[in-house]
Amino acid sequence: MRFHCITHWLILASALIASPAIAFEIENRRIYSADPERSVLRIISTADLNVFDPILRAFQEQNPGISIDYSVAGTTELMKAIYSEGAIFDLAISSAMDLQTKLANDGFVQSYSSAATATLPTWASWRNQLFAFTQEPAVLIVSDAFFTPDTIPQNRDALIALLRESPERFAGRIGTYDVRRSGLGYLVATQDSRNSEAFWRLMEVMGRLDAKLYCCSGDMIDDVASGKLALAYNVLGSYAVSQQATTNGFHIVELTDFVNVMLRTALIPVNAQNVEGARDMIDFLSVLDTRQDLTSATGLPAINTMSLQENTAFRPIRFGPGLLVFLDQMKRRNFLRNWENSLFQE
Amino acid sequence: MKAHGSIRRRLFFQLAGVAAVLSVAFFVVLRGVAERAAEGTQDDILSASATAIADSLRSEDQGVTLELPYAALSMLGTINEDRVFYRVVAAQTTLTGYADLPQSTTTPNLGEPIFATFDYRGEKVRAVSVSRAIGPVSDATNVVVTVAQTRLGLEAISRRITATATGVGVGFFLLATALSLWAARSALKPIERMTDSVTRRGPSDLRPVESNTPAELVPLVAALNSFMARLRASLSQTEDFIAEAAHRVRTPLATVRTQAEITHRKLNKPEHKRAIREMIRAIDESSRSAGQMLDHAMVTFRADSLTVDALDLNAIMADICDRLGPTADLKDIVIQRDFWNSPVTFKGDGILIQAALQNILDNAIKYSPEDSTIIARVDVSGAITMSVTDQGRGFGGVDTNRLTTRYARGANVDEIVGSGLGLTIADEVARAHGGHIEITPNPEGVGACVSIVLPIG
Numbered sequence: 001m002r003f004h005c006i007t008h009w010l011i012l013a014s015a016l017i018a019s020p021a022i023a024f025e026i027e028n029r030r031i032y033s034a035d036p037e038r039s040v041l042r043i044i045s046t047a048d049l050n051v052f053d054p055i056l057r058a059f060q061e062q063n064p065g066i067s068i069d070y071s072v073a074g075t076t077e078l079m080k081a082i083y084s085e086g087a088i089f090d091l092a093i094s095s096a097m098d099l100q101t102k103l104a105n106d107g108f109v110q111s112y113s114s115a116a117t118a119t120l121p122t123w124a125s126w127r128n129q130l131f132a133f134t135q136e137p138a139v140l141i142v143s144d145a146f147f148t149p150d151t152i153p154q155n156r157d158a159l160i161a162l163l164r165e166s167p168e169r170f171a172g173r174i175g176t177y178d179v180r181r182s183g184l185g186y187l188v189a190t191q192d193s194r195n196s197e198a199f200w201r202l203m204e205v206m207g208r209l210d211a212k213l214y215c216c217s218g219d220m221i222d223d224v225a226s227g228k229l230a231l232a233y234n235v236l237g238s239y240a241v242s243q244q245a246t247t248n249g250f251h252i253v254e255l256t257d258f259v260n261v262m263l264r265t266a267l268i269p270v271n272a273q274n275v276e277g278a279r280d281m282i283d284f285l286s287v288l289d290t291r292q293d294l295t296s297a298t299g300l301p302a303i304n305t306m307s308l309q310e311n312t313a314f315r316p317i318r319f320g321p322g323l324l325v326f327l328d329q330m331k332r333r334n335f336l337r338n339w340e341n342s343l344f345q346e
Numbered sequence: 347m348k349a350h351g352s353i354r355r356r357l358f359f360q361l362a363g364v365a366a367v368l369s370v371a372f373f374v375v376l377r378g379v380a381e382r383a384a385e386g387t388q389d390d391i392l393s394a395s396a397t398a399i400a401d402s403l404r405s406e407d408q409g410v411t412l413e414l415p416y417a418a419l420s421m422l423g424t425i426n427e428d429r430v431f432y433r434v435v436a437a438q439t440t441l442t443g444y445a446d447l448p449q450s451t452t453t454p455n456l457g458e459p460i461f462a463t464f465d466y467r468g469e470k471v472r473a474v475s476v477s478r479a480i481g482p483v484s485d486a487t488n489v490v491v492t493v494a495q496t497r498l499g500l501e502a503i504s505r506r507i508t509a510t511a512t513g514v515g516v517g518f519f520l521l522a523t524a525l526s527l528w529a530a531r532s533a534l535k536p537i538e539r540m541t542d543s544v545t546r547r548g549p550s551d552l553r554p555v556e557s558n559t560p561a562e563l564v565p566l567v568a569a570l571n572s573f574m575a576r577l578r579a580s581l582s583q584t585e586d587f588i589a590e591a592a593h594r595v596r597t598p599l600a601t602v603r604t605q606a607e608i609t610h611r612k613l614n615k616p617e618h619k620r621a622i623r624e625m626i627r628a629i630d631e632s633s634r635s636a637g638q639m640l641d642h643a644m645v646t647f648r649a650d651s652l653t654v655d656a657l658d659l660n661a662i663m664a665d666i667c668d669r670l671g672p673t674a675d676l677k678d679i680v681i682q683r684d685f686w687n688s689p690v691t692f693k694g695d696g697i698l699i700q701a702a703l704q705n706i707l708d709n710a711i712k713y714s715p716e717d718s719t720i721i722a723r724v725d726v727s728g729a730i731t732m733s734v735t736d737q738g739r740g741f742g743g744v745d746t747n748r749l750t751t752r753y754a755r756g757a758n759v760d761e762i763v764g765s766g767l768g769l770t771i772a773d774e775v776a777r778a779h780g781g782h783i784e785i786t787p788n789p790e791g792v793g794a795c796v797s798i799v800l801p802i803g
Contacts, residue, residue: 105429107467127427194416321430322420330442331414 024081028072032056038065041277044082045093046075046184047264047300048218051242054297059284066277074215075099075183082108082269090278095136095236095264096183098190098323104129105324109267110275116283124263124303126319132263133285134300135308135316137237138188140253141221146173146230147251155257156198159233163205171209173230175220178213179339184262185215188234190326190335191260191317198257202233203342211343218243225249236262242299254311261308261316264300357530365522373515380507384500385472387425392474393459395422396493399434403489405481410436410489418493426499431466431473436480436489449492450475469496536560540567552578582647589643592636599633634708638767641701645771649778652695659690659699663724663732666703670711677716681707684723692730692800694779699798702775705768706734706796713738714793726802729781733797740787740794749785772798 028049045052049072056068071089073081075096081087082103094100103109109129117131124132140159142152146169153159163170177185192199212229214220217239220232225247240252266285268278288294289302301307308314317323325331398418403410412434422430433443447466454460460475473494479486536559543557554571603626610622667681674681692699710720718737725731741749749769769783776783781800788795 105431107429107469127429318420318423320420320423320427322416322423324430325414325416325419328412328414328442330412334411334413 023085024073024077024087026071026073026077030070032060032068032070034060034065034067036065037067039274039277040067040069041091041274041281042069042071042089043091043093043281044071044073044078044087044089045091046073046078046095047093048072051239051298051300055285055288055294055300058291058294059281062284063277063280066274066280074181076181079103079183086271088271088273089269090272090274091266091281092269093264093266094183095134095262096187097130097263097265097317097319098187098327099183100130100265100267101126101319101321101323102327103267103269105321108270110270110272112268112279112282114279114283114286116286120286120303121305123316123318130265130267130319131282131286132265132303133288134238134264135303136262136264136301137254137314138234138260138262139237139240140231140233140255141224141235141240141250142231142253143224143227143229144249144251145227149251152251152253153255154253155255156196156202157257159231159255160198160201160205163202163209167209170230172212173228174206174209175212175214175223175229175232176206176234177220178215180336181213181215184217184236185234186326187262187317188260189339191315192234193335195258195260195315200338200342203339204345206233207343207345213343221247221250234260238300245299254313256313258315259311259313261314263303263316263319354530354534357533358526361526361529362523365519365526368522369515369519372518373511376511376514377504377507380511381504384503384507388472388495388497388500389461389474391422391425392461392472392493392495393476395419395432396459396474396476396491399432399493400476400478400489400491403434403478403480403491405487410441410480410487412442414442422493422495426502428496428499429467429469429471431471431494433492434489435492437487441489443492447473447492447494449490453477453488453490463497466494469498471496472500536563552581585643585646588639592639592643596633596636596640599629599636603629603633635767638705638771641705642767642771642774645698645701645774645778648695648698649774652698652778654693655696657692657694657696657699659692659730659732660685660724661689662696662699663703663722666700666707667722669704670707673708674711674720677711677714679711679714679716680719682719682721684721686724686726690724690726690730692779694800695775698775698778702772702798703732703734705771706798709768710734710736710738710796730800730802731797732800733784733795735788735790735793735795737788737791737793740792741785769796772796776800 030049049070052070056070060066060068075094076099078092078094079096079099079102082089082092083106092100092103104127109127111128112131113128117125117128120131124135140153153162163174177189179186179189189199212223214223214232217236220229220235221240221243223229224232224235225243227249237252237254240250244250244252266282268275268282272278288300289304291302294300295302308316326335395418398415398421399412402413402415402418404413405411419430419432422428431444431447433445433447433449434441435449448462448464450460450462452460454475454477456477456479458476462473462475463470464473465471466473471494473492475490475492477488477490480489481487540555540557540559540563544555552574554574555567559567606622606626606629610619610626613619613622663685664683667683671681707720707722714720714736715738720737721733721735723731723733723735725733769785773783776798779800781798784795784797784799786795786797787793
């Protein structure tokens with residue numbers, strides 16, 4: 001199983017989608033048709049098709065008659081589609097909690113509650129509009145070609161010290177998100193900057209080492225596994241775990257100072273047409289914790305308070321208007337300027 | 347008498363009404379205070395947020411910049427999940443935030459937030475604006491920061507408060523109503539107590555009511571007592587009148603009877619003799635009735651203030667038998683004495699008991715056929731029973747309770763003249779002594795048995 005991003009970009013022609021002017025970019029799209037078909041559920045999601053495929057099939061099995069039109073887009077494109085362009089989808093799934101929060105805050109989301117959503121812990125939903133169904137840590141992955149188990153840094157300070165010690169070893173060999181392109185990368189980076197001053201030092205060090213910038217976790221994992229990169233910082237842990245099932249050559253490190261845990265959320269846009277289907281899907285996702293088969297098939301860790309409490313370094317990102325702060329035009333401009341100043345040193 | 351309204355009901359409804367008014371007032375006040383507190387909390391947090399934003403404004407070369415503090419917005423999410431909007435305007439141009447968020451036209455004074463409530467993006471929001479002058483004093487830019495939040499959390503609090511206030515109000519009302527019921531009942535307890543004590547009285551008990559009387563009822567009781575005193579006076583006047591009348595009639599009758607007997611002896615013609623005999627018999631009856639009326643008046647009078655002497659009932663019964671022996675002899679009636687073998691002592695009014703026994707025995711003689719036996723018995727097995735059993739005609743199956751009322755007589759009295767007072771007298775005497783009379787058929791054949799039953803001791 002491979003995770004595709006840039007390699008399989010499908011810029012779909014207008015004929016494929018009802019709306020004539022498509023400005024947002026769709027990376028991939030698959031239609032799971034049901035026979036007989038009662039309704040079509042149109043989902044826009046940041047989750048790769050390969051990852052989400054088992055969930056979609058299981059949902060369809062449980063709700064026969066619902067065809068699923070599944071489009072994959074980046075977090076920023078998803079935001080653009082719904083926020084700026086009024087694209088019509090029945091369900092939007094994204095791990096960029098801040099963008100999802102902005103959609104809900106600014107009135108692009110309709111409310112829903114049911115017995116299934118009531119089983120979610122309070123920190124896993126917001127306003128009855130955002131429903132989290134996975135908790136995914138942002139991790140460091142290191143290449144086996146560069147590290148033996150006892151040389152792997154366990155926290156950010158150790159990582160910074162290591163990078164400073166041997167710049168010649170790591171120059172051009174480290175990777176992280178390009179926060180300008182990836183909404184998810186931006187979210188993790190901003191939360192990092194809130195949590196620790198070490199973040200900016202790390203960015204400085206990475207900048208000096210000519211860090212490679214990526215749009216997506218999948219590519220970073222590939223490059224670390226193949227030995228092209230020594231390490232990649234802030235990789236989506238769930239992708240790394242599921243990649244590890246088929247690929248050797250890298251280790252996953254949950255840093256001990258803190259680990260940001262992102263919640264992948266689903267929401268129903270106000271202009272959804274198949275609201276019933278979307279609600280069925282949210283109910284289905286809310287109890288994902290009870291579907292061991294799906295969580296192991298997808299590698300997506302379902303919402304579970306117990307497993308969060310096992311590691312005290314886990315910091316689940318809290319929903320709330322605080323997430324809007326880094327989306328502020330001025331704040332974002334300043335943050336990106338600082339980030340670029342750190343990473344691109346002349 | 348028709349009941350017109352009820353004091354208890356009126357008292358209860360008035361108290362319950364007061365409770366209802368208080369409950370509603372309580373509800374309104376509680377809700378008002380709590381909602382104002384909740385609104386105040388939201389306003390405070392909004393102000394804190396706007397102030398935090400304003401405090402992080404600073405002047406740079408390009409103009410005013412803002413490093414939006416994370417806490418400024420995240421604090422708004424701590425108490426509810428409401429939507430949050432903000433806008434920062436510097437010199438009439440939007441610096442950042444929601445450019446379409448309405449801002450008050452008046453610029454808030456420094457340090458004084460302006461609050462407003464309006465609709466924005468389809469929901470009611472509460473907004474606060476604060477201002478700051480940023481930059482050098484000579485060329486300061488006036489920056490207005492507005493932070494707005496929807497009020498769903500507030501509405502939820504309001505609903506909770508309303509529910510609580512309603513619950514407390516209803517609970518208060520129910521409790522107060524229950525207490526009103528109790529209060530109304532307990533306030534009227536004295537009236538019930540007095541009603542009871544008056545109801546329990548015997549028919550001839552006209553003593554003034556002297557039980558503990560609440561101040562409010564004193565006039566009513568005083569009026570009642572004075573009414574009873576007048577009634578008593580009037581009744582005793584009537585009794586006096588009857589006694590006086592009977593007395594006045596009896597004395598001349600005795601004279602008339604003597605004259606009639608003398609005349610009877612002188613007359614020879616049988617038809618004349620028969621007429622005189624009729625006359626004598628009528629005189630006897632009249633005299634007897636007058637005697638009974640006198641007795642009755644006396645009983646009524648003495649029963650009110652009973653003299654208590656130690657009596658031997660055997661002796662009294664014997665005395666009565668002696669006294670009426672001649673009358674019985676006239677009809678060849680034998681009075682058989684069946685007394686207790688030892689003296690029967692009883693504390694009571696001897697004159698009254700004599701009068702009672704005399705009337706009973708007199709009745710028995712009057713209604714017994716000639717040549718019969720009357721048994722006068724005194725018995726102390728169980729209660730003290732003094733009975734007179736005759737072989738007369740009985741009472742003809744009339745309700746025996748009714749016979750003791752004044753002027754009531756048996757169903758088979760026919761031509762026998764009588765006043766119907768005899769048993770009444772016996773009954774009143776027995777009851778004055780805490781006993782009663784019993785009227786039963788003669789267990790040994792025809793006739794009746796009238797007993798005075800008195801408690802021992």
